[in-house]
Amino acid sequence: MLKYALLKLGRALIVVWGAFTASFILLYLMPASPIELLFPPDERASIDPQAFQEMERAYGFDLPAWQQYLDRLLAALRGDFGTSVGTGQPVLTAIGEALPNTVILAVCALVLASLFALSIAWVATYLESAWLRNLIAGVPPLLVSFPSFLLGLIIIKVFSFQLGWFPPISGEGLRGLVLPAVALAIPVSGPIAQLLLRNFQTEYASPYVLTSYSKGIRKGRVLNSDVLRNASLPALTQGGIIVGELLAGAVITETIFSRAGIGRLTEDAVRAQDVPVVQGIVMLVAVCFVTVNFVVDVSYPLVDPRLKAVPEGVIA
Numbered sequence: 001m002l003k004y005a006l007l008k009l010g011r012a013l014i015v016v017w018g019a020f021t022a023s024f025i026l027l028y029l030m031p032a033s034p035i036e037l038l039f040p041p042d043e044r045a046s047i048d049p050q051a052f053q054e055m056e057r058a059y060g061f062d063l064p065a066w067q068q069y070l071d072r073l074l075a076a077l078r079g080d081f082g083t084s085v086g087t088g089q090p091v092l093t094a095i096g097e098a099l100p101n102t103v104i105l106a107v108c109a110l111v112l113a114s115l116f117a118l119s120i121a122w123v124a125t126y127l128e129s130a131w132l133r134n135l136i137a138g139v140p141p142l143l144v145s146f147p148s149f150l151l152g153l154i155i156i157k158v159f160s161f162q163l164g165w166f167p168p169i170s171g172e173g174l175r176g177l178v179l180p181a182v183a184l185a186i187p188v189s190g191p192i193a194q195l196l197l198r199n200f201q202t203e204y205a206s207p208y209v210l211t212s213y214s215k216g217i218r219k220g221r222v223l224n225s226d227v228l229r230n231a232s233l234p235a236l237t238q239g240g241i242i243v244g245e246l247l248a249g250a251v252i253t254e255t256i257f258s259r260a261g262i263g264r265l266t267e268d269a270v271r272a273q274d275v276p277v278v279q280g281i282v283m284l285v286a287v288c289f290v291t292v293n294f295v296v297d298v299s300y301p302l303v304d305p306r307l308k309a310v311p312e313g314v315i316a
Helices: 003-030 049-059 065-077 091-126 130-137 139-145 147-160 175-204 207-214 219-256 261-271 275-303 306-307
Strands: none
Touching: 003 049, 003 065, 003 275, 065 130, 065 306, 091 130, 091 139, 091 175, 091 219, 130 139, 139 175, 147 175, 147 261, 175 219, 219 261, 219 275, 261 275
C-alpha cells in the first residue's frame, strides 16, 4: 500500500510540474512583453521606453527565458508566485481572498449535484414502467450538453426577474448563493448521474439482489441497503473530473451572477492579461485536480475491500 501511495504521489508531482512548465511556456514566452499588454495599443507609442524597461526589470521579464523559468520555479516551490502586474498585490494573497467564496459555491453545488444525480439513478432503477425509466435515463445526457451560461441566464430570468424569489446578482447570505449553486450543480450532475445510473443497473442485475428478494426484502430497501452502496463506489473515480468541471463552471457562473471568487478573478486576470495571476490560478487548479485524484486513488482500496485482494501492481 505504501509503494502504491508513493507511486501515485510521484505521478501527481509530475503533473503539477508539467502544469507549471506548460503555463510558463504559454504565458511568459509570448512575443509581446506582459508589461506591454497592460496598455492599449494606441497608447504604447506615447509611453517612455525607459518606463517599459524599468517595469520589466522590476518583474524580471528582462531576464533570459531559462533564468526566468528557474527563478519562478524555485519561487513557486516556496509558495511565491510573484505579484499581480495590474494591482501589485501578491498573487497568493489575491487567490486567498477569492478562494473561500468559490469553495463555498463549489461545495454547495457538489452536494446538490450528487443528490440530483443519485435521485435520477434511484428513481430510474426503482420504476417498473419501461418508458418512464427510459425517459428519466435520457435526462443526464441532456444535462451534460446544456450550456452553463444559457442555464444561468434562464435561471436569472425565471427566478429573479419573473418570480422575484432570489436576487439576480449574487450577494451575501443563503439567498445569494442558491441560484449560482443550482446553475453550477445542474451541468455537473449530468456525468455523475450517467455513471450512477449505469452502476445501479449493473448492481441491480447481480445475484445478491435476487437473494435479498428471496428473503422478502422490498425493492426500495434493497436499493438503499445493497445497490446504493456498491453502485456509489465507482463514482469516486470521477473525483478529479468533477473538481475540474466545478472550477471551470465557476468561471462562467461567478461571472453571470457577479459573484466574487476564483472565477471572477480569472476573468479579470485574463481580460487584463495579468500573467502572474493567470499562472497562479492555473497552478491552483492543477494542485486541486491532482490532490483530489491522489486522495481518491489512495482511499479507494480502503473503501472497497475487494481491491485489497488484487495482486500487487495491477491497480497501480
